[in-house]
Amino acid sequence: xxxxxxxxxxxxxxxxxxxxxxxxxxxxxxxxxxxxxxxxxxxxxxxxxxxxxxxxxxxxxxxxxxxxxxxxxxxxxxxxxxxxxxxxxxxxxxxxxxxxxxxxxxxxxxxxxxxxxxxxxxxxxxxxxxxxxxxxxxxxxxxxxxxxxxxxxxxxxx
Amino acid sequence: xxxxxxxxxxxxxxxxxxxxxxxxxxxxxxxxxxxxxxxxxxxxxxxxxxxxxxxxxxxxxxxxxxxxxxxxxxxxxxxxxxxxxxxxxxxxxxxxxxxxxxxxxxxxxxxxxxxxxxxxxxxxxxxxxxxxxxxxxxxxxxxxxxxxxxxxxxxxxx
Amino acid sequence: xxxxxxxxxxxxxxxxxxxxxxxxxxxxxxxxxxxxxxxxxxxxxxxxxxxxxxxxxxxxxxxxxxxxxxxxxxxxxxxxxxxxxxxxxxxxxxxxxxxxxxxxxxxxxxxxxxxxxxxxxxxxxxxxxxxxxxxxxxxxxxxxxxxxxxxxxxxxxx
Amino acid sequence: xxxxxxxxxxxxxxxxxxxxxxxxxxxxxxxxxxxxxxxxxxxxxxxxxxxxxxxxxxxxxxxxxxxxxxxxxxxxxxxxxxxxxxxxxxxxxxxxxxxxxxxxxxxxxxxxxxxxxxxxxxxxxxxxxxxxxxxxxxxxxxxxxxxxxxxxxxxxxx
Amino acid sequence: xxxxxxxxxxxxxxxxxxxxxxxxxxxxxxxxxxxxxxxxxxxxxxxxxxxxxxxxxxxxxxxxxxxxxxxxxxxxxxxxxxxxxxxxxxxxxxxxxxxxxxxxxxxxxxxxxxxxxxxxxxxxxxxxxxxxxxxxxxxxxxxxxxxxxxxxxxxxxx
Amino acid sequence: xxxxxxxxxxxxxxxxxxxxxxxxxxxxxxxxxxxxxxxxxxxxxxxxxxxxxxxxxxxxxxxxxxxxxxxxxxxxxxxxxxxxxxxxxxxxxxxxxxxxxxxxxxxxxxxxxxxxxxxxxxxxxxxxxxxxxxxxxxxxxxxxxxxxxxxxxxxxxx
Numbered sequence: 001x002x003x004x005x006x007x008x009x010x011x012x013x014x015x016x017x018x019x020x021x022x023x024x025x026x027x028x029x030x031x032x033x034x035x036x037x038x039x040x041x042x043x044x045x046x047x048x049x050x051x052x053x054x055x056x057x058x059x060x061x062x063x064x065x066x067x068x069x070x071x072x073x074x075x076x077x078x079x080x081x082x083x084x085x086x087x088x089x090x091x092x093x094x095x096x097x098x099x100x101x102x103x104x105x106x107x108x109x110x111x112x113x114x115x116x117x118x119x120x121x122x123x124x125x126x127x128x129x130x131x132x133x134x135x136x137x138x139x140x141x142x143x144x145x146x147x148x149x150x151x152x153x154x155x156x157x158x
Numbered sequence: 159x160x161x162x163x164x165x166x167x168x169x170x171x172x173x174x175x176x177x178x179x180x181x182x183x184x185x186x187x188x189x190x191x192x193x194x195x196x197x198x199x200x201x202x203x204x205x206x207x208x209x210x211x212x213x214x215x216x217x218x219x220x221x222x223x224x225x226x227x228x229x230x231x232x233x234x235x236x237x238x239x240x241x242x243x244x245x246x247x248x249x250x251x252x253x254x255x256x257x258x259x260x261x262x263x264x265x266x267x268x269x270x271x272x273x274x275x276x277x278x279x280x281x282x283x284x285x286x287x288x289x290x291x292x293x294x295x296x297x298x299x300x301x302x303x304x305x306x307x308x309x310x311x312x313x314x315x316x
Numbered sequence: 317x318x319x320x321x322x323x324x325x326x327x328x329x330x331x332x333x334x335x336x337x338x339x340x341x342x343x344x345x346x347x348x349x350x351x352x353x354x355x356x357x358x359x360x361x362x363x364x365x366x367x368x369x370x371x372x373x374x375x376x377x378x379x380x381x382x383x384x385x386x387x388x389x390x391x392x393x394x395x396x397x398x399x400x401x402x403x404x405x406x407x408x409x410x411x412x413x414x415x416x417x418x419x420x421x422x423x424x425x426x427x428x429x430x431x432x433x434x435x436x437x438x439x440x441x442x443x444x445x446x447x448x449x450x451x452x453x454x455x456x457x458x459x460x461x462x463x464x465x466x467x468x469x470x471x472x473x474x
Numbered sequence: 475x476x477x478x479x480x481x482x483x484x485x486x487x488x489x490x491x492x493x494x495x496x497x498x499x500x501x502x503x504x505x506x507x508x509x510x511x512x513x514x515x516x517x518x519x520x521x522x523x524x525x526x527x528x529x530x531x532x533x534x535x536x537x538x539x540x541x542x543x544x545x546x547x548x549x550x551x552x553x554x555x556x557x558x559x560x561x562x563x564x565x566x567x568x569x570x571x572x573x574x575x576x577x578x579x580x581x582x583x584x585x586x587x588x589x590x591x592x593x594x595x596x597x598x599x600x601x602x603x604x605x606x607x608x609x610x611x612x613x614x615x616x617x618x619x620x621x622x623x624x625x626x627x628x629x630x631x632x
Numbered sequence: 633x634x635x636x637x638x639x640x641x642x643x644x645x646x647x648x649x650x651x652x653x654x655x656x657x658x659x660x661x662x663x664x665x666x667x668x669x670x671x672x673x674x675x676x677x678x679x680x681x682x683x684x685x686x687x688x689x690x691x692x693x694x695x696x697x698x699x700x701x702x703x704x705x706x707x708x709x710x711x712x713x714x715x716x717x718x719x720x721x722x723x724x725x726x727x728x729x730x731x732x733x734x735x736x737x738x739x740x741x742x743x744x745x746x747x748x749x750x751x752x753x754x755x756x757x758x759x760x761x762x763x764x765x766x767x768x769x770x771x772x773x774x775x776x777x778x779x780x781x782x783x784x785x786x787x788x789x790x
Numbered sequence: 791x792x793x794x795x796x797x798x799x800x801x802x803x804x805x806x807x808x809x810x811x812x813x814x815x816x817x818x819x820x821x822x823x824x825x826x827x828x829x830x831x832x833x834x835x836x837x838x839x840x841x842x843x844x845x846x847x848x849x850x851x852x853x854x855x856x857x858x859x860x861x862x863x864x865x866x867x868x869x870x871x872x873x874x875x876x877x878x879x880x881x882x883x884x885x886x887x888x889x890x891x892x893x894x895x896x897x898x899x900x901x902x903x904x905x906x907x908x909x910x911x912x913x914x915x916x917x918x919x920x921x922x923x924x925x926x927x928x929x930x931x932x933x934x935x936x937x938x939x940x941x942x943x944x945x946x947x948x
Contacts, residue, residue, distance in 0.1 A: 012803075014802065015829070016833055016836070018654070018655060018661060019651050019652065021336075022334070022335050023210065023212070023334060023335075025210060025212070029196075029334060030213030031193030031194070031195075031197055032193070034192035034193060034216070035190070035192060036189070038187075038189035038192055039806055040804070043804055043805075043806055043862050050889075052183060052860055054183070054185070054188065054221070054224070055188030055221055057218075057220050058192070058216055058218075058220075058267070059217075059219075060215075060216075060217065061215065061216035061217075061219070062215050062216075063214050069656045072837070096837070098836075098841055099840075109216070170328040170329075171328075171329060171330045172327050172329045172359055173355070174355055175498075176497060176498070176503060177494065177497075177809050177810070178493070178494040178809065180808070182808070182809070182860035187808060198330070201331075201332055201388050204332070204388060205388070208414055210386055210414075227498045228368055230359050230362060230363070254363070256366055335651050336651065336652040338651050339526065339650060340526055340651070340701045340702035341526060345512075345650060346512040346529030347508060347509030347512035350505060350508035350509060351508060351509055354503075354504040354508055355505055368498055370497070370501070370504065370540070371537055372537050373535070373537065374508070374534075374536075374583070375534065376532075376533065377531065377533075378531050378532075379528070379531065382528070425532070432499070485646050486645075486646065488644065488672070488675055489645070489671070489675075491814075492814070492819060493809050493810065494809070494810040513648055517647075520704060520730075521704070524730055524731075526730075546675050572678075572682055572684075655842065657842060657844070657906065662828040662832065662844065662845030664825070666821060666824035666848070667825055670819075670820040670824055674820065684813065684815060686813070686815070686856070687820030689853065690824070690848055690850075690851035690899070691849075691851075692849065693847065693848035693851070694848075695844070695847065698844070741848070748815065
């Protein structure tokens with residue numbers, strides 16, 4: 001299994017916020033944005049491991065600014081780190097609004113996906129090539145979050 | 159604004175997993191479960207503060223066991239803590255499967271919702287009455303998570 | 317097959333009315349509420365008989381008060397009676413609206429579901445334990461409605 | 475307000491059963507068919523009274539034969555009777571299946587819709603012209619069902 | 633394989649435009665109307681060839697007048713011509729609006745569907761009986777469009 | 791109104807084909823792909839003119855290869871030409887399938903969108919900067935298609 005680069009699996013996804021995606025206030029219903037984040041992240045993980053990947057964990061999904069009906073919504077996903085059979089993906093959500101000169105950052109999240117093999121069990125994923133200092137920093141953050149999770153689970157069991 | 163009790167806002171939501179909710183493997187698509195978690199949590203927050211509440215933060219959403227087409231899905235939401243104008247809600251997802259004697263815990267998440275006033279700005283929420291040791295322990299956990307988030311944001315700005 | 321109690325299969329389902337569920341007047345589209353009633357009733361029947369149950373009959377579905385975008389919607393389903401291979405379930409729909417002190421009853425319906433066996437044919441269902449006078453009264457009503465339906469069909473054929 | 479004929483408001487609606495409309499058995503999910511019945515009936519009522527009509531009552535919705543993914547679904551709605559501000563509509567559902575010489579009748583229902591005026595209150599509807607013995611028979615049935623419902627409500631109140 | 637007549641496969645489909653079908657302007661979202669046109673045309677093709685037909689080509693889909701939330705939408709599909717294993721279908725979309733005396737033509741399109749056999753390959757379709765001058769004129773137009781498409785593809789390959 | 795470049799409005803959209811998007815054969819339902827093409831093209835037009843644009847015309851939408859449940863779907867939209875108040879956009883659809891070394895081109899379409907001003911009437915759009923021979927060739931094709939459409943309408947009226 002050859003290691004893969006971040007650019008090989010990065011995803012750009014664009015949507016437009018329709019009334020069917022809104023809540024009673026005319027802004028994006030939280031579940032719509034979560035669904036889009038999950039799809040965008042899952043495509044990134046599937047591109048990295050070459051097979052359908054299932055969501056295992058959502059860490060620190062933060063909503064930063066509202067999205068209104070009629071706004072264009074950009075989602076970007078990129079691999080942060082590959083573990084044995086799982087992958088941490090970061091997804092960022094931005095809005096384009098008529099009359100606004102700059103994009104507004106609306107949400108950001110980190111998700112962990114697991115590669116599921118044909119037998120339904122976790123299967124190994126390719127390593128991630130870390131080419132820049134920024135990439136190494138993100139991977140280090142992902143390593144720490146994973147260590148924390150495993151320590152937390154161990155405590156819960158002990 | 160009178161303080162409100164946990165039981166006043168707790169939510170039970172039941173669904174059945176249909177093919178329209180599944181991924182290519184015949185199990186629940188992650189975004190479907192996230193949408194249901196968001197709705198269930200938002201109803202809990204709306205019951206506590208008496209107005210539509212918007213999702214601000216999702217912390218540690220963990221998928222523990224798969225849900226298949228035909229499974230009954232139970233979601234339970236309860237308040238963990240009320241802050242100035244926001245609320246931490248915990249949502250748990252279980253499945254009932256024909257032929258299984260016990261419920262399986264499939265996902266758990268903590269979400270923070272903000273009470274939005276008629277002027278579109280955060281508005282104060284009632285305090286939460288903490289009547290048991292378990293409730294006080296959960297509220298303490300929510301306080302710590304909030305302190306961490308605020309410290310983290312301060313670091314990012316400094 | 318052991319008889320089962322009403323509490324073993326009762327269902328509580330909670331939703332929030334989003335713009336995607338509304339008609340051109342901003343109130344609940346009838347088909348949305350019917351779908352929710354059908355899901356809620358089907359879960360109740362599936363809990364009672366332990367297998368996927370299909371809708372056979374809807375009797376006296378009555379809409380009593382409108383539901384608006386932003387309202388919380390409660391659905392409750394409970395078994396009325398078990399017949400050979402079918403079950404009568406009653407579903408009640410209530411709304412919670414910000415600023416209203418009391419729940420408003422919005423719809424009520426009785427549905428009959430059939431237990432479908434692995435061979436695709438109707439299969440026997442457990443009996444229903446009737447523990448209170450109210451339960452026996454409801455079961456009697458269900459018996460009468462079923463007798464009327466069978467008589468009506470017989471007339472149509474004769 | 476001129477009386478209107480049955481043919482003026484009759485509706486033909488055709489659909490194809492896609493996987494998104496199915497339950498775990500690969501046949502039509504009950505709620506899908508109910509939604510289609512409600513839409514078909516609501517269009518008929520809207521054609522008769524010239525304004526958006528809301529569902530008030532569903533009487534004797536009966537499922538007669540299953541519909542599978544890939545089947546073509548026909549729905550037909552026709553006015554049975556017009557009352558002061560409400561209308562009884564009958565909807566019939568048939569399936570066309572590849573390799574079957576004849577249509578199969580899959581469901582039938584009677585629904586009552588109310589004409590809602592600009593002030594949100596029930597508004598008068600045109601009378602229905604009854605030109606054949608069959609039409610008069612159907613209208614008589616609708617009259618009897620309505621009388622029964624009103625008597626039933628009166629009993630519940632007394 | 634017996635030739636089939638136009639009336640044997642013609643389709644009438646009726647919908648009502650709900651908020652879930654609208655864009656941010658409160659009129660029909662283009663993709664909703666395209667989906668309905670595709671379903672209506674696919675049913676026509678499936679009726680003609682007796683099996684599920686897949687969309688191969690959309691030619692000259694033109695939007696002529698807007699459809700608003702609350703409008704009733706009529707779609708009509710009819711066979712224009714049958715080729716070896718494909719069929720050209722014409723679909724017309726009209727709106728009925730409260731207070732308008734006449735139907736407004738809102739969209740028209742021509743689609744080509746292919747009959748897919750059990751082996752997943754194109755399979756022959758019945759010929760179309762052309763009984764009127766108008767039908768022969770439409771079939772001639774379809775023949776010319778098909779010849780143009782084939783010539784265009786040949787040029788692209790040469 | 792400053793002229794805008796093609797790169798300023800180009801769109802990349804990524805989706806994954808879920809069971810809710812499929813037909814009875816387990817491949818993409820035509821209407822799903824048409825909806826995605828319409829959204830992708832509408833975002834491109836909205837980016838070019840800075841306001842919500844409505845679909846006016848779909849020209850030569852061709853399906854070239856099937857998309858299966860589980861495939862990743864890429865859509866790319868780019869401006870071909872800007873006219874007075876309308877824009878021609880080209881959308882291309884590709885699939886990524888596990889185990890296939892290369893992307894497969896699945897559909898291609900040209901759509902015309904109209905810029906709708908605040909008064910609901912067509913409003914002028916910025917000119918398109920044509921920087922390469924390929925861009926000028928595409929714009930020329932768009933000019934010819936528009937001339938043909940106008941001539942065709944004139945013939946229909948004369």
